Amino acid sequence: MTDTKTCKESRVIKTAHVFPSDTNNHDTLFGGKLMSFIDDVASLSAIRHARMPVVTASTDSVDFLTPIVPSDSVCLESFVTWTGKSSMEVFVKVVAEHLLDGERRIAATAFLSFVALDENKKKVPVPKVVPETDEEKKLHETAPVRLEARKKRREESKELASYLTTKRLWEQG
Template sequence: MNQTTKYCKESRVVKTSHVLPPDTNVHNTLFGGKLMAYVDDCASLSATRHARCPVVTASTDSVDFLSPIGMEDSVCLESFVTWTGRTSMEVFVKVIAENLMTGERRIAATSFLTFVALDEHKKPVQVPQVIPQTEEETKLNETAATRAAWRKQRREESRSLAEFLTTNKPW
């Protein structure tokens, strides 16, 4: 292996937090926005670890909330780079809720984000290719091209919509 390739595991980040009352909504579950901030933070650490330079979030495909996370739970995020383009990286984030009293763990959310690596002039810079090793990493790597095509189409649709939208004051 040379410096133009890295294993997925080299970008892996694991971050665990308590769910505290200020982090919850009226349902006593973790605010979706708080979880989204955790997701972006964790993913940006993985992207930076992979590229070893500054990165910016280019897109968030989605944050799929699968199970509420309550105050009896801890929230654990695992992220790693699953696929790379020339200057961009796809990062997968798996959110695991663990009931701290019973030890029961469940997938609470998943997310894919795209980051672009930047040089000192804030221009895109080439990133190392990624090599999957585990079954999970391989599956995510093999399905990444389809997600990249969806992203490209969605970005084109967003640009088209932005051309239609106005910046006029609504009042």
Template sequence: MTVKYCRESRCVRTSHVMPSDTNNHQTMFGGKLMSNIDDIASIAAMRHCRTQVVTASTDSVDFLHPIRPGHSVCLEAYVTHTGKSSMEVFVKVIAEHLLSGERLIAATSFLTFVALDENRNIVPVPAVIPETDEEKKLHETAAFRAQQRKQRREESKKLASFLTTNKPWE
């Protein structure tokens, strides 16, 4: 299995924020941004492993600053860490006021993807090598996030075993 650099999976998408992208608070719909995050993260994951992928978890989406109509929104994604068949993908969301040039980190997100072959069987992925300070920091702190992810998944399984599938209208 080959080893790849974070930069090999990096993808960037920039678009205008239009009034139709916003809610009644005149900020970008969180759900729309989350959909864009999952989409670009899946592209980064596929660039890394060159196979099909499936989203295993969205660990977090932290909304830090509002994104308003007239801004541009830039999503940057890349693989920060890998396991045997899983990849952690970081997405950085930058809002830019196009008239003033002011840029802010508007949101950050971590997602986990699993690589699949054409029969939807889990397959191994290449390891990843960080180069920049940002990539190194995210790579170094990935083990902590992986532990939190594992713990949260176990808690979710316990909760799911308690929940019912009864039809609420009956």
């Protein structure tokens, strides 16, 4: 395993049509469909970076910025922006393109984190990431702020989970 890898070594690009069957009652792409695409490309980026199996540790954010409609294609670009010891932050940029006039716009952005695992499902170290472009450098330099927010949110989620019940609603008294 090399000690470092560039962002471009983990880059994944996926482009798809937006069909009427992919849309909701607002005639826009189902958010869940887009989130599935996002998790798919992000996991591929993490695997390319680690060259090991990975698991999704968190979906930190998915921000839907503009609607995606059936006259659009949707292009997702993902890459590893930052690494910890065994964890990786992956950024996904979603670009919608009106297929008839070529207008492109950022339709969504997302950050996810993944952990690399060995054959025994134990965490394993991953290479550090080296950003090269201005976009990659900005995402890399702002990653520690997102890491702290991720840690805080995870602790808050654990605390909340301690108050939640696993009983079904109809079993509660």
